[in-house]
Every structure is written in C-alpha cells, then in structure tokens.
Amino acid sequence: MDLTPYVDLLRRDLSSAAEVGGDQGREAARTLLVALEPAARLALMGAVAQAAAEISSELPAGSVEVRLAGRDLDFVVDAPPTVPEPPAAPAPPGPPEEADDGTLARVTLRLPEQVKKRAEDLAGDAxxxxNTWLVNAVRAATTSGGTDSFDPFRDSGRSRRGHSRMNGWL
Structure with missing residues (x-):
C-alpha cells in the first residue's frame, strides 16, 4: 500500500492553510512539512497495523499482517484452506419395528359391505x-406417522353437535 497519496493530501491541505499567513506562513509551513512527512507516514502505518490486528482478531482462523517494504506497506493474509463441510448426517432411523415373535392378536373388524368389497379389490390388485392387506395397512398407519393423515375425531365442518363427534365407520 502506497502511503504517498495520503501524505501528499496532508501536505496540500497544510500548504493551503498556510497561504493565509502570507510569505512568512508559507515558509513556516514548508519547514514544518519536512518534519511532518515521516511523522504522518508513521501515524498512518500505526493506524493500518491496528486495523489489521482488529481484523485478525475477528477472523475465526488465520491472520492479517502489515509489513514495511521500503516506504510502502504490504499486507500478508494467512488464511487456512477452506475445507468443505461434510454432508449432513442422514436422519436417524425410525423406531425399530417390533420383532415378529410369532404371537398374533385376533381382532374382529366389521366393515360395511361396500368398504369390504373395495378392500378386497385393492388386496387382489396387490x-x-x-387379511395380509389389512395387516400391512395397519402396520403402515402405525409406523412413520401414518396416522397423522386421518383423525377420526377431527371436526369435518359438517357437525353441528359439537367437537366430540367421531367421524368414521362403526
């Protein structure tokens, strides 16, 4: 980083201010500027070094250094190579299905004839x-949140008797 433009700007501003003092003011400003240039460079270098230190402290890793190269400043940025983030871990598996230990539970299910016929058709298509189709349907409904799609106690909007009405087949 070349500090000369900043020091020259300071020199021009001080010279402009000295014009008010006439010849004597200009001569005093010229003498002052000879001594002021190294002090101005040192002040600018200190400010830049402080800025680099603050940037380094905010970086999660790495640093920024300021080095003097002749009358100029060089910046050295030390940034560790970026490592791509590993892919997200797969979702944990659902609860394990209970082991089929061979015990069976008997359930009596009474369906309207039309529903039974439709279920038989779907089972045949599969x-x-x-019986196997019903077992698989119940198994699917009781795993992976399958029961969330049908709530027999939800208010369908047609009930005028209150919220305790149950929808479904009996």
Whole structure:
C-alpha cells in the first residue's frame, strides 16, 4: 500500500492553510512539512497495523499482517484452506419395528359391505389376501406417522353437535 497519496493530501491541505499567513506562513509551513512527512507516514502505518490486528482478531482462523517494504506497506493474509463441510448426517432411523415373535392378536373388524368389497379389490390388485392387506395397512398407519393423515375425531365442518363427534365407520 502506497502511503504517498495520503501524505501528499496532508501536505496540500497544510500548504493551503498556510497561504493565509502570507510569505512568512508559507515558509513556516514548508519547514514544518519536512518534519511532518515521516511523522504522518508513521501515524498512518500505526493506524493500518491496528486495523489489521482488529481484523485478525475477528477472523475465526488465520491472520492479517502489515509489513514495511521500503516506504510502502504490504499486507500478508494467512488464511487456512477452506475445507468443505461434510454432508449432513442422514436422519436417524425410525423406531425399530417390533420383532415378529410369532404371537398374533385376533381382532374382529366389521366393515360395511361396500368398504369390504373395495378392500378386497385393492388386496387382489396387490396380489395379497384381504387379511395380509389389512395387516400391512395397519402396520403402515402405525409406523412413520401414518396416522397423522386421518383423525377420526377431527371436526369435518359438517357437525353441528359439537367437537366430540367421531367421524368414521362403526
């Protein structure tokens, strides 16, 4: 970084201010400027070095240094190589399905004839018996949040009897 433009700007401003004092003011300013240039460079270097130190303290890693090269300043930025972030871990698996220990529970299910017929058709399309299809449907509904899509107690908007009405088949 070349400090000369900044020192020259200070010199011009001081010379302009000295014009008010006539010849005597200009001569005093010229003498002062000879001594002022090194002091101005040193003050600017101190400010730049302080800025580099503050930047370094804010960096999570690495640093910024200011080095003197003749009458100029050089910046040295030490930044560690960026390592790509590892991909996010896969979502944890859901709760393990209970082991099939061979015990079965018997359930009686009464369906309207039309619903039973539709269930039989769907089971046949899947190449399964009605019982196997129903077991798989219940298993799917009780794992992976499948029951959230149907709440028999939700208010369908058609009920005028209150919120305790149950929707579904009996």
């Amino acid at each position: 190449g399964q018996s009605l």
